[in-house]
Amino acid sequence: MKTFLKLMIIVSLLSSFSSCKKNQTGGKATIKGTVKHHDKPIANAFVYIKFNSTEFPGSDYKSYDTYVEADASGNYTIPLYKGSYYLYAVGRDLDIPSPYEVVGGLSFSIRNKENLVKDIAVTED
Numbered sequence: 850m851k852t853f854l855k856l857m858i859i860v861s862l863l864s865s866f867s868s869c870k871k872n873q874t875g876g877k878a879t880i881k882g883t884v885k886h887h888d889k890p891i892a893n894a895f896v897y898i899k900f901n902s903t904e905f906p907g908s909d910y911k912s913y914d915t916y917v918e919a920d921a922s923g924n925y926t927i928p929l930y931k932g933s934y935y936l937y938a939v940g941r942d943l944d945i946p947s948p949y950e951v952v953g954g955l956s957f958s959i960r961n962k963e964n965l966v967k968d969i970a971v972t973e974d
Contacts (some may be wrong), residue, residue: 876930890923894940902935
C-alpha cells in the first residue's frame with residue numbers, strides 16, 4: 850500500500866509540472882493577419898504581445914511580453930496557447946509625412962487549436 854501511495858504522489862507531481870500552458874507563444878492555436886494603414890499593408894511592422902490581457906497596456910514596449918515582426922507584405926503569424934492577449938502593432942508608412950510611425954492594437958481570446966484571422970488597423974501616432 851505504501852508503494853502505491855508513493856507512486857500516486859510521484860504521478861501527481863509529474864502531472865503538475867506538465868499542466869496546461871496558457872498565455873504563451875508556441876501552442877497549437879494561431880492568430881494571423883496583416884498590419885494595415887488605410888488598407889495599405891505595413892511592411893516589417895513589429896507586433897507586440899501582452900499575455901493575459903484584454904485591455905491596452907500602453908505604448909511602452911517594455912510592458913509587453915514578446916513580439917514578432919511582420920513580413921515584407923505586412924503579414925504576421927503567431928502560434929499561441931489558449932488565453933487572452935493584446936496585440937499592439939508599430940510600423941512605418943513611408944507615404945505619409947513625418948512623423949510616419951503608425952500604431953494600433955486589438956484584444957482577443959483564443960481557444961486551444963483555434964485559428965483566428967485578425968488584421969491590425971494602425972493609424973498615425
